[in-house]
Structure formats: C-alpha cells, structure tokens
Amino acid sequence: MTGRPRRDPRAERAxxxxxxxxxxRLVRAGWDGVLTAEAGPRPPAVVCIEEPAFWVAAIVETPEGRPDRWGRQVLGAARVLAGAEGGVVALVTGVEAGHGVGEGGADRVVVLDIAIGPEAMPGVMLAALAPFAPRHVVMAETPAGGDWARRLAARSGWSIQAGIEMLNARQALRPVGAMRRERAAAPARVLTVPIDRVAPYGGMRREGRGCVPPDVPVLEARVQVGPVVLAQAAEMPLAEAPFVMAAGQGVRDFDSFHALSRFLGATEGASRVVCDAGLMPRGxxxxxSGTVLDARCYLAFGIAGAPQHLQGLGKVEHVVAVNTDLHAAIVARAGLAIIADAQAVMPALLDLLREEG
Amino acid sequence: MRGVVLLSGGIDPVSGRPAVPRGEVAAIGLALSAGGAVGGLHVGEGSVAQRQAGGYGLERVDCLRGGGDAVAILAAHLSAPPPDLVLAGSRACGGEDSGMLPYLLAERLGWPLLAGVMAIGAVADGWLSVTIGLPLGARQEARIRLPCILCAHDAAPAPPFVFDRARRVVVRTVDVSDAPPVPVVEGVERPYRARPRLIGSAGPGGGGTVLENPEPAEAARVLLAHLRALGMLGSSEGASIDA
Incomplete structure (x- = not known):
C-alpha cells in the first residue's frame, strides 16, 4: 500500500x-460559465465589426421581404470579396426588408424604397454608398439588378464585370466573345452574379445594423413606370410558371383537373402518356422531351415519376404528389406525398376550396 | 418616327460565324413596329452579319469606320441629326458582351433609357409608351421621353428573315474621325470552360411526409395546408376569380 489517495473515476465523471x-456531456475544464449559459436558450453569436479596413456593398432585392436564394448568394459574393478585414453593407430594395440580411452576412443594412424608378436609382445608390466608399459593389444579374448595375457603372464611370461565373478575393472570371472565351481578371468595382455561381455565406451571423437611407431629391423624371401586371397562370409559358399542376396516367377526370388548376391559379402540365393520348396539348x-420547369412548386396528380419525367423537375424546389403507388419514384422526390386516388382527392380539394370561398 | 438599331459585330455562339444576335433581331422588330424609316448602325468594318440584319427588315446599314471608342463615335454620329429612337439588343455577342454600350451612350447623350422592352406603343406629347417584360411572364407599362434608347427583351417578337431583303440591303461604309482609344482590358483570356453550377441550393427535398391512404377530405385538407405553408396560394386568389 502506498500512501497515495485512491482515485474514484466514477465520482470524477459524475x-x-x-x-x-x-x-x-462532460465538461472537464470546470463548471464556470457552463451553468449560467445552460440556464436559458443561448442567443446566437453575432459578429460585430465597428471600423472595417474597407467596405464591400451588396445590392439585394427582397421580393418576399427577405433575401431569396439569389440574394443570399449576392451577400456571399460580397463576403468573399470582403474577407476577414472588410465589412459588407447591404443595400436592400424592399419595404420590410431587414430580416435575414444579417444571417446572410451583412454588417450594415440600408433600406431603399422600392418605388424609386430605374432612372433615379443610380443617383440614390451613389448617395447611399458615398459614406462607405465601397471597394466593390455586387448585384444579382436579374433583369432589375443587371439594369441597376449598368446604370450605376455608366453614371459613376466604375469598371464592371457582368455575369461572373467564378469569384474569389483575387480574381473574377466571366465569359466573353459569345461564351466561346473567358477572361480572368482582378475583381472590378461593379460585379453582377448569375444564379447558382457563388455560394451563400455560411459563417457566423453578422450584425446587420440598420443605417439611415439617404434623402435624395427626386429630379424631373424622363421615365414613368407603371404598376406590374402579373401574368395569368393559364397563359404563362410552362418554363416560366412558378406553380405547375400536372396530370399523369392516374387522372381520368379532366374536368376536375381543369377546375382545380383555375382555383389554385396553377399552370397546367402533363406527363408524356397523357399528351400522347391527346388528353392534353403537347406544349x-x-x-x-417536353419542358424543363423552373417552378417553385410542382403538384403531380397520378404521376409515378419516370426518370425522363423527373428530369423536367430539375430546378423545382417543392414537389407535392398524389399517387396510388407508395413505391413510385415521385414519392421519394416529393416533400408531401399522398397515397390516394387522384379521382377522389381532386373533387374533395375542390369542395374544400369552394367552402372557403 | 426615325429609328436606329445598333448592330454589334455578332457571332454565332456555337459555330463562331457572323450572325445577328437574338436580342438585335428583337430590336429590329421593335423598331419596325414603331413605324417610319429604320436604319442600322454598326461601328467597325461591315461583315455578313450586317447584311443578314437587313434580311430582318432594315433598309440601310451604316458602318462607321474609325478607330477608338465606339461610344464616342456613336455619340458623335447620333448627335448630328438626332433620331427619335435608338434601339439595341440586351447585349452584344462576340466582343466584351457586357451590355454596357447602350448605357454609356445614354449617359453620353443625356438621353433616358429603358431595358427589357417587349413592345412599343403610341407617341403622345413627346412621350413614348412601352411595355417591359419581367420574369414569370409579368408585364409593366412605362412611358419614356423622346429621344430615348431602348434595349429589347430577348423574348420580344422577332420579324421573319427574308433572303431577298438581305440581298438588297444597302450597306454603306462611312469614314469617321478617330475617337480617343478605350483603355486596355486587363486579364487573361482563354477558351471558355463550362463550370458546374452550385448544386444542393435548390436540390430535391426528398424524404418528405408520406400520407398513406387517407380519407379524401383529410388528404385535401393536408394538401391545402401544405400549399398555403409554401405560399403558393396567397397571390393566386385574385387570379382564380377572373380566370
């Protein structure tokens, strides 16, 4: 026996x-700080930056009140250019636009009025950017974003790289010469990003502190823009439609199908078999061998999901399927799958919609 | 109304041979729909592409031969007797392809500009009404003060190609004085390599909720609640009534 006290590993562990x-969960470093932190739900860590070495601006469109996938990618591109020392200021065009911009990687947020016309926009943007003197301005190559970027570059005389396909802090790469050549160069002052080219920011949440938008006097406008008229779902091209409802071989009751598509405001699609049978137009x-969709939501009635059909759903975010076969391929792809006969579900859905008015 | 269509030295993206870009064909169509005389304007030596542009309905194409900045050459040429309307495609095809030229020209001339034009309407009190094409088939009416620059939407209706018109078009070379040179574009140029787009950002959801053999009423309720949660029914209420 030595005089050394015996260890009690079980008590140590407890x-x-x-x-x-x-x-x-074991805390070998000691208890300090652990209990207080565990007491309540811990607030997410937020990175605050007071005086960055330089600023990078991102111009984010928020059609739904928060940045969409493309908007988050624009913020991600600005974050890439800012690196560790730089700060990102987001110019957000929308009404209730502050949400989700800090998570996207913005340190400061300036909300611009969406009602500013295209002609006045570069002046407003330059006034909003003036206190930050950004090293780069990143925008999305959307119809509106691409237009603003070119107006801004033309007004300020800044260099522009439109439609970059690869970006890091040192170089940006974009196609030239009818997409037959590409040029790698240092990132220009203004950059526009096509969709799905730059990854969104994945790091810790940023502060997203709100700043006061500039007060710019409106000059005499030479362009007057009216309200946006949304397209009717029935007349919309299938490739552009945001909500597509499709019939497969499991649908025999086409009256209910057409009535339902009118009620839901969905554009009609079909599988190959249905088109071959002449029950729906080939278009x-x-x-x-048909249309590849760019829809947000795809509602499939009586479609099993042949590989050639699923190829047409390449970019669809949400798939909803009604089918009698539990083991159909579309059930694996769907966010909500209902294993039932489409003939029974469609009238029930119509009744429910009529009840609700 | 006198219209001028800006023609780039376009090439075909696949074959590399001279061709009129899709957006410029749409611009020619818009200019013809506005009525009046329509001419083409190109900076540089003429090529087969300019003759082809005649096949879409241009009567005359002027090729401005002179060195230096194309924007300065165009601005000098257009300001001598200014046309009412200058049209361009969304972007050139074969050069820098940045789509900046109409914007720089508008800034230089001090004219208003609108992009993504789908159709041209009537003129009233010096204002031209146009229709702008937006994503998802949406449209927007706008008015713009003449003279102005319009960039055609790629999906604007294109006029048919007539071979005989392409044979008879007058292609004129005009010598102009040299403009100050453009700054050299830096960077390394090489053949294009297609890079994959990001995957997973929209990717298939997979492994969602499965409802086995529910009552039709229950299925309809779940389906409707799911579509509401996705936000697919909010804006379509109005559309369903008048459809």
Whole structure:
C-alpha cells in the first residue's frame, strides 16, 4: 500500500457531467460559465465589426421581404470579396426588408424604397454608398439588378464585370466573345452574379445594423413606370410558371383537373402518356422531351415519376404528389406525398376550396 | 418616327460565324413596329452579319469606320441629326458582351433609357409608351421621353428573315474621325470552360411526409395546408376569380 489517495473515476465523471439533456456531456475544464449559459436558450453569436479596413456593398432585392436564394448568394459574393478585414453593407430594395440580411452576412443594412424608378436609382445608390466608399459593389444579374448595375457603372464611370461565373478575393472570371472565351481578371468595382455561381455565406451571423437611407431629391423624371401586371397562370409559358399542376396516367377526370388548376391559379402540365393520348396539348408536356420547369412548386396528380419525367423537375424546389403507388419514384422526390386516388382527392380539394370561398 | 438599331459585330455562339444576335433581331422588330424609316448602325468594318440584319427588315446599314471608342463615335454620329429612337439588343455577342454600350451612350447623350422592352406603343406629347417584360411572364407599362434608347427583351417578337431583303440591303461604309482609344482590358483570356453550377441550393427535398391512404377530405385538407405553408396560394386568389 502506498500512501497515495485512491482515485474514484466514477465520482470524477459524475462531477463533470452537465445536468439536463438526453446525451451525457462532460465538461472537464470546470463548471464556470457552463451553468449560467445552460440556464436559458443561448442567443446566437453575432459578429460585430465597428471600423472595417474597407467596405464591400451588396445590392439585394427582397421580393418576399427577405433575401431569396439569389440574394443570399449576392451577400456571399460580397463576403468573399470582403474577407476577414472588410465589412459588407447591404443595400436592400424592399419595404420590410431587414430580416435575414444579417444571417446572410451583412454588417450594415440600408433600406431603399422600392418605388424609386430605374432612372433615379443610380443617383440614390451613389448617395447611399458615398459614406462607405465601397471597394466593390455586387448585384444579382436579374433583369432589375443587371439594369441597376449598368446604370450605376455608366453614371459613376466604375469598371464592371457582368455575369461572373467564378469569384474569389483575387480574381473574377466571366465569359466573353459569345461564351466561346473567358477572361480572368482582378475583381472590378461593379460585379453582377448569375444564379447558382457563388455560394451563400455560411459563417457566423453578422450584425446587420440598420443605417439611415439617404434623402435624395427626386429630379424631373424622363421615365414613368407603371404598376406590374402579373401574368395569368393559364397563359404563362410552362418554363416560366412558378406553380405547375400536372396530370399523369392516374387522372381520368379532366374536368376536375381543369377546375382545380383555375382555383389554385396553377399552370397546367402533363406527363408524356397523357399528351400522347391527346388528353392534353403537347406544349404541356413536362420532362426530357417536353419542358424543363423552373417552378417553385410542382403538384403531380397520378404521376409515378419516370426518370425522363423527373428530369423536367430539375430546378423545382417543392414537389407535392398524389399517387396510388407508395413505391413510385415521385414519392421519394416529393416533400408531401399522398397515397390516394387522384379521382377522389381532386373533387374533395375542390369542395374544400369552394367552402372557403 | 426615325429609328436606329445598333448592330454589334455578332457571332454565332456555337459555330463562331457572323450572325445577328437574338436580342438585335428583337430590336429590329421593335423598331419596325414603331413605324417610319429604320436604319442600322454598326461601328467597325461591315461583315455578313450586317447584311443578314437587313434580311430582318432594315433598309440601310451604316458602318462607321474609325478607330477608338465606339461610344464616342456613336455619340458623335447620333448627335448630328438626332433620331427619335435608338434601339439595341440586351447585349452584344462576340466582343466584351457586357451590355454596357447602350448605357454609356445614354449617359453620353443625356438621353433616358429603358431595358427589357417587349413592345412599343403610341407617341403622345413627346412621350413614348412601352411595355417591359419581367420574369414569370409579368408585364409593366412605362412611358419614356423622346429621344430615348431602348434595349429589347430577348423574348420580344422577332420579324421573319427574308433572303431577298438581305440581298438588297444597302450597306454603306462611312469614314469617321478617330475617337480617343478605350483603355486596355486587363486579364487573361482563354477558351471558355463550362463550370458546374452550385448544386444542393435548390436540390430535391426528398424524404418528405408520406400520407398513406387517407380519407379524401383529410388528404385535401393536408394538401391545402401544405400549399398555403409554401405560399403558393396567397397571390393566386385574385387570379382564380377572373380566370
């Protein structure tokens, strides 16, 4: 026997165990700070930056009140150019536009009025950017964003790289010469980003502190822009439609199908078999030999999901399927799959919509 | 109304041979729909592409031969007797392809500009009414003060190609004085390499909720709640009534 006290490994482990939680968690460094932090839900860590070495501006369109996928990618591109030392200022065009911009990677947010016409926009943007003197301005190559970027570059005389396909802090790469050549050069002052080319910001949440938008007097306008008229779903080209409802071989009751598409405001599509049978026009065919969709939501009635059909859903975000076969390929692709007969579900859905008015 | 269509030295993206870009064909169509005399304007030596542009309905194409900045040459030529309307495609095809030329020209001339024009309407009190094409088939009416520059939407209706018109078009070379040279574009140029787009950002959801053999009423309720949660029914209420 030595005089050394015996260790009690079980008691040591019990002392290190953090109470609560399903999985055991050990804190070997000690208890300080752990209990207080565990007491309540911990607020997410936020990176605040007071005086960055330089600024990079991102101009984000928020059609739905928060940046969409493309907007987050624009913020991600600005974050790439800002690196660790730089700060990102987001110019947001929208009404209730402050949400989700900090998570996207913006340190400062300036909200611009969406009602500013295209002609006045570069002046307003230059006034909003003036306090920051940004090293780069990043925009999305949307119809509106591409227009603003070119107006801004023309007004200020800044260099522009439109439609960059690869970006890092040192160089930007864009196609030239009818997409037959490409040029790699240092990032220009103004850059526009096509969709799905630059990854969104994935780091810790940024502050997104609101700043006061500039007060710019409106000059005499030489361009007057009216309200936006949305397209009727029935007349919309299938490739552009945001909400497509398609019929497959499992649909026999086409009266209900057409009535439902009118009620839901969806554009009609169909599988190849239905088009071959002459039940729907050939222009409605979805899939490899038909139209490849760019829709947000795809509602499939009686479609099993042949590989050639699923190719047409390449970019669709949300798939909803009604089908009798649990093991159909479309059930695996769908966010909500209902294993039922489309003939029964469609009238029930119509009744429900009529009840609600 | 006198219209001028700006023609780039376009090439075909696949074959590399001279061709009129899609957007410039749409611009010719818009200019013809506005009525009056329509001419083409190109900076540089003429090529087959300018003759082809005649096939879409231009009567005359002027090729401005002179070195230096194309914007300065065009601005000098257009300001001598200014036309009412200058039209361009969305972007050139074969050069820098940045789509900046109409914007720089508008800034230089001090004219208003609108992009993405789908159709041209009537003129009233020096204002031209136009229709702008937006994504998802949406449209926007706008008015613009003449003289102005319009960039055609790529999907604007294109006039048919007539071979005989392409044979008979008058292509005139005009010598102009040299403009100050453009700054050299830096960077390394090489053949294009297609790069994959980001995947997973929109990707298939997969592994969603599966409802096995529900009552039709229950299925309809779940379906409707899901579509509401996705926000697909909010804006379509109005559309469903008048459809």
């Amino acid at each position: 002392r290190c165990l953090v109470p609560g939680g399903v999985r055991p 409605a065919q979805v899939g490899a």
